[in-house]
Amino acid sequence: MQSKNSGEPDAAIAIAAHLARTRYEDLPASVVDAAKSSILDTLGCVLAGTPCEDVVAIRKVAGAWGGRASSTLIGSGGVKLPAASAVLGNGAAIHQFDFDDTHDVAVMHPSSASLMPALALAEQLGNAGGKAVIAAVALANDLSSRVGLATTGRMWNHPWFRAPVIGLFGATAAAAKVMGASEQQHLHALGLTLPQVSGTWASLHHKGSSVRSIRDGLAYRNGVLAAELAMNGLRGDSEVFDGPYGFYNAFFRGDYERATLLEDLGERYETERISLKPWPCIRHLHTALTAVLELMTKHDLAFDGIQSVMLHLGHINVDRCRPVALGSVPENHIDLAGNMHFAVAAAIRHRGIPLALYHDTALADDVITRAMPKVQWQYDAALDGHTFEATRVEMTLTNGQILAARCDVALGHPGNPMSAGQRIGKFVDCAAAAATPIEKREALQIVDTVAQLDKLATIEPLMRLLA
Numbered sequence: 478m479q480s481k482n483s484g485e486p487d488a489a490i491a492i493a494a495h496l497a498r499t500r501y502e503d504l505p506a507s508v509v510d511a512a513k514s515s516i517l518d519t520l521g522c523v524l525a526g527t528p529c530e531d532v533v534a535i536r537k538v539a540g541a542w543g544g545r546a547s548s549t550l551i552g553s554g555g556v557k558l559p560a561a562s563a564v565l566g567n568g569a570a571i572h573q574f575d576f577d578d579t580h581d582v583a584v585m586h587p588s589s590a591s592l593m594p595a596l597a598l599a600e601q602l603g604n605a606g607g608k609a610v611i612a613a614v615a616l617a618n619d620l621s622s623r624v625g626l627a628t629t630g631r632m633w634n635h636p637w638f639r640a641p642v643i644g645l646f647g648a649t650a651a652a653a654k655v656m657g658a659s660e661q662q663h664l665h666a667l668g669l670t671l672p673q674v675s676g677t678w679a680s681l682h683h684k685g686s687s688v689r690s691i692r693d694g695l696a697y698r699n700g701v702l703a704a705e706l707a708m709n710g711l712r713g714d715s716e717v718f719d720g721p722y723g724f725y726n727a728f729f730r731g732d733y734e735r736a737t738l739l740e741d742l743g744e745r746y747e748t749e750r751i752s753l754k755p756w757p758c759i760r761h762l763h764t765a766l767t768a769v770l771e772l773m774t775k776h777d778l779a780f781d782g783i784q785s786v787m788l789h790l791g792h793i794n795v796d797r798c799r800p801v802a803l804g805s806v807p808e809n810h811i812d813l814a815g816n817m818h819f820a821v822a823a824a825i826r827h828r829g830i831p832l833a834l835y836h837d838t839a840l841a842d843d844v845i846t847r848a849m850p851k852v853q854w855q856y857d858a859a860l861d862g863h864t865f866e867a868t869r870v871e872m873t874l875t876n877g878q879i880l881a882a883r884c885d886v887a888l889g890h891p892g893n894p895m896s897a898g899q900r901i902g903k904f905v906d907c908a909a910a911a912a913t914p915i916e917k918r919e920a921l922q923i924v925d926t927v928a929q930l931d932k933l934a935t936i937e938p939l940m941r942l943l944a
Contacts, residue, residue: 668713
C-alpha cells in the first residue's frame with residue numbers, strides 16, 4: 478500500500494485542478510478518437526436495452542416524477558425529463574446485456590458512468606456542444622479507470638461491486654465538467670459524491686435481482702446531483718480519497734496505490750485503454766469466445782460440423798460454468814450473460830451471440846438443449862489469473878479433426894481491437910434491437926454524427942436522432 482505522506486494534500490485536490498484546467502484542445506487526437514468510440518458503443522447499449530421490462534418500468538417511475546423537460550429519454554419517441562431522471566432512465570438500459578465497455582485492468586465500465594450525465598446536462602444547458610461532451614467523457618473515463626487501477630488486491634476481497642462504487646466519481650466528473658465547474662466546484666462535487674457511493678456484490682450472488690442490470694441508472698443520477706449541488710454552492714466532504722474516512726480507507730481498507738491514481742495525470746489517459754465488447758456477455762467470457770469464433774471463422778465451420786468443444790479454464794472462468802434451466806429467458810437474461818457454458822454454446826450455434834437470444838425463450842432453449850451438451854470444460858491451474866483469464870480451446874469436428882487455439886487478449890481490447898466495421902456493425906445491431914427499432918440507414922446517421930461530434934455547436938442534432 479502506498480498512501481499519502483503526512484501533510485500531503487488529498488489526491489482529490491490535484492484531480493479537481495486537472496479536471497478544471499483541461500480543455501478539449503488539450504486532449505491528444507488518440508484520446509478524442511477513443512472517447513468517440515466509447516460514446517457510440519454506449520449509445521448502442523442504451524438502445525439495445527430499451528425493450529427490457531425493467532427499463533420500461535423504471536422509465537415509467539422516472540417519468541411520473543415530472544419536472545423540467547430538458548434531457549432526452551433515448552429511444553422514447555421524444556420524451557424529455559430533468560437531467561437526473563434522464564440519467565436514471567437511460568442508465569438503466571446500458572447494462573441490460575453486459576455489452577458496455579470495460580477497462581480490463583481497472584475492471585469497471587467507464588463510459589456507462591460518464592456518458593449519460595454528460596449528455597443529459599449538455600442538453601439541459603443548451604449551449605454545450607460536442608467538444609464539451611467529448612472532453613467530459615475522456616476526462617471522466619480516465620478518472621474512474623485510475624480510481625479502479627489504484628485499488629490493490631483481488632476485487633473479491635471487498636464486498637463492494639467496483640462498477641458503481643468507482644464509476645460514480647466518473648459520473649460526477651463528467652457532469653461537473655460539462656457544467657463548466659471551477660477547481661473548487663469540482664473538488665466539492667467529488668466531496669458530495671463520497672456520501673452517495675454504494676453497491677455491493679449482492680446482485681451478482683443472488684440471481685434474479687434487477688439491480689445488476691439497472692445499477693448504472695441507480696448510481697449515476699447521483700453524479701448529476703453532486704455536480705448540480707456543487708455548482709450551487711454546496712460544500713462536499715474533505716479528504717475524498719486519502720483521508721481516514723475517505724474512499725480508499727472506507728471502502729477498500731486502505732489497500733491502494735496513490736501514485737497510480739495521480740501519476741502522469743494529464744499526460745497519460747486511461748481512456749485509450751478501454752475495451753469494447755464484441756459480444757453481449759460478461760468480459761470474463763471473451764477470451765473463450767475469441768478463441769472459439771476465430772477457429773470457426775478460420776475454418777469456415779458451422780454448428781453441425783462441430784462434435785464437441787473442450788474449454789481449458791482458470792479458476793475464475795470455471796466458476797462461470799453453471800447449469801442453465803429451460804425457460805431462463807427473458808426473466809434471467811442478465812444472469813445468462815455471465816454464464817460461460819451458455820455463451821460458448823450460443824457462439825457455436827450462431828457464430829456469435831445475437832441479442833435476440835436474450836429475448837426469445839425458444840431461441841435460448843434451443844441453445845440449452847442442442848448446443849450446451851457439445852461444450853465441456855476442465856480446470857487448468859496454469860491459466861489462473863487475477864481477473865480476466867486466458868483460455869485454451871480444443872474443438873473436435875464431426876470428421877474427427879481436432880483444432881486448437883489459445884486466447885490471452887480478447888477481441889475488443891486496445892491490443893486486439895475490433896475493426897471499424899465490427900464497431901459499426903455492433904451499433905447497427907443494437908439500434909435494430911431497440912424498443913422502436915432503428916433502420917440501418919438511420920443508425921448510420923447516428924454513427925456519422927458521433928464521428929463528427931466535435932463539429933456540433935450543440936448536441937441537439939445527436940439527441941434528435943436518438944429520441
